Amino acid sequence: MKYYIIAGEASGDLHGANLIKAIKEKDPQAIFRCWGGDLMQAQGAEVVKHYRDLAFMGFIEVVKNLPTITKNIKFCKSDILQFAPDVVIFIDYPGFNLRIASFAKQHKLKTVYYISPQIWAWKQSRVHQIKRDIDKMLVILPFEQEFYQRFDCQVDFVGHPLLDAIHNLNKTDDSWRQKNNLSDKPIIALLPGSRKQEINSMLPIMLSVANDFKDYQFVVAVAPGQELNFYQPFTEKYPVKLVQGATYALLQNAHAALVTSGTATLETALFNVPEVVCYKGSKVSYEIAKRIIKVKYISLVNLIMDKMVVKELIQDELNSKNITAQLNELLEPNKRTQLLADYQLLKEKLGGSGASQRAADKIVSFTAEGK
Numbered sequence: 001m002k003y004y005i006i007a008g009e010a011s012g013d014l015h016g017a018n019l020i021k022a023i024k025e026k027d028p029q030a031i032f033r034c035w036g037g038d039l040m041q042a043q044g045a046e047v048v049k050h051y052r053d054l055a056f057m058g059f060i061e062v063v064k065n066l067p068t069i070t071k072n073i074k075f076c077k078s079d080i081l082q083f084a085p086d087v088v089i090f091i092d093y094p095g096f097n098l099r100i101a102s103f104a105k106q107h108k109l110k111t112v113y114y115i116s117p118q119i120w121a122w123k124q125s126r127v128h129q130i131k132r133d134i135d136k137m138l139v140i141l142p143f144e145q146e147f148y149q150r151f152d153c154q155v156d157f158v159g160h161p162l163l164d165a166i167h168n169l170n171k172t173d174d175s176w177r178q179k180n181n182l183s184d185k186p187i188i189a190l191l192p193g194s195r196k197q198e199i200n201s202m203l204p205i206m207l208s209v210a211n212d213f214k215d216y217q218f219v220v221a222v223a224p225g226q227e228l229n230f231y232q233p234f235t236e237k238y239p240v241k242l243v244q245g246a247t248y249a250l251l252q253n254a255h256a257a258l259v260t261s262g263t264a265t266l267e268t269a270l271f272n273v274p275e276v277v278c279y280k281g282s283k284v285s286y287e288i289a290k291r292i293i294k295v296k297y298i299s300l301v302n303l304i305m306d307k308m309v310v311k312e313l314i315q316d317e318l319n320s321k322n323i324t325a326q327l328n329e330l331l332e333p334n335k336r337t338q339l340l341a342d343y344q345l346l347k348e349k350l351g352g353s354g355a356s357q358r359a360a361d362k363i364v365s366f367t368a369e370g371k
Helices: 010-026 038-042 059-064 066-083 094-106 126-133 142-149 161-167 196-207 228-235 247-253 263-270 283-292 300-305 320-330 333-349 355-368
Strands: 002-007 031-036 046-050 087-091 110-114 136-139 187-191 217-222 240-244 254-260 275-279 311-314
Touching: 002 010, 002 066, 002 094, 010 031, 010 038, 010 087, 010 161, 010 355, 031 038, 031 066, 038 046, 046 066, 066 094, 087 094, 087 355, 094 110, 094 126, 110 355, 136 142, 136 355, 142 300, 161 263, 161 355, 187 196, 187 247, 187 263, 196 217, 196 228, 196 254, 196 275, 196 320, 217 228, 217 247, 228 240, 240 247, 247 254, 247 263, 254 263, 254 320, 263 275, 263 300, 263 333, 275 320, 300 333, 311 320, 320 333
Parallel strands: 002 031, 002 087, 031 046, 087 110, 110 136, 187 217, 187 254, 217 240, 254 275, 275 311
Antiparallel strands: none
């Protein structure tokens, strides 16, 4: 069968790659055409658009890039019709994907949404569009099932695929630090995001405390799709190292972390790394978001646990003084013990391993119906 998959961010590329791998086990003749990245390509998909050319963050940034977005939507519609897939699979990325879902439904194509848009946080009205245009909804967060039920929308909770991605990793060997020119000092990992816009905003603030923790080494995770030379103007004044294509290996070796809000906050927790969650956007985008977002927290860790497990430093609170204070607290044994206990409960709430396989089972069965 032929599968057309659309993911617009690094996390979608990761989950899409694991989904493709699981689908191939059940449908060995499967053909994949995708919007995604290097990980999906490595699983044998033909990637027609890379996510690094698609991700625009914030309200103002989206408006500024509307001509590009409109052109991409037009191309996507044409490409889908030419490929004639048996199913179109959407991975998060709602502003784009819900437009394409409507188009796909009009053309009587089967539609699956894997990894729900965060409509429980804002734009809840999108649930009606999802009911209309999506044939099968697969969710990965435990509270999403209850949310959709409120709107009489049936969804399947398959668990979180990050548990599988992390469980299947090989432990890094003792030479990993040496290969990356790292010392024996404990590592504080910096994950400033995957988009250039995020990195421009977050990395300078994160780096501002690098000289205040002499007994630790700061290591920056270079995002997939970004070049090393993009980071060097930020890092050249500080005693920090860069690692490329090795974010998970970095987290396996990290003692603590500063992490930009997003999927990486959950990844960091699943690696049992104490973290401070960071977010700073443009003033206009933040003021708009503050008025329409309907959740208590910005971190997936806190949202899933429904309490403040990891500290969130947002907008003006994200400054050198507060980062230093929060990092010092994370480095205390009692705080770390409590965090690790909360992280264990978090993993239990996420449904255990096998999410990609469960999603693939449902997608392959649904796609094969009536054939």
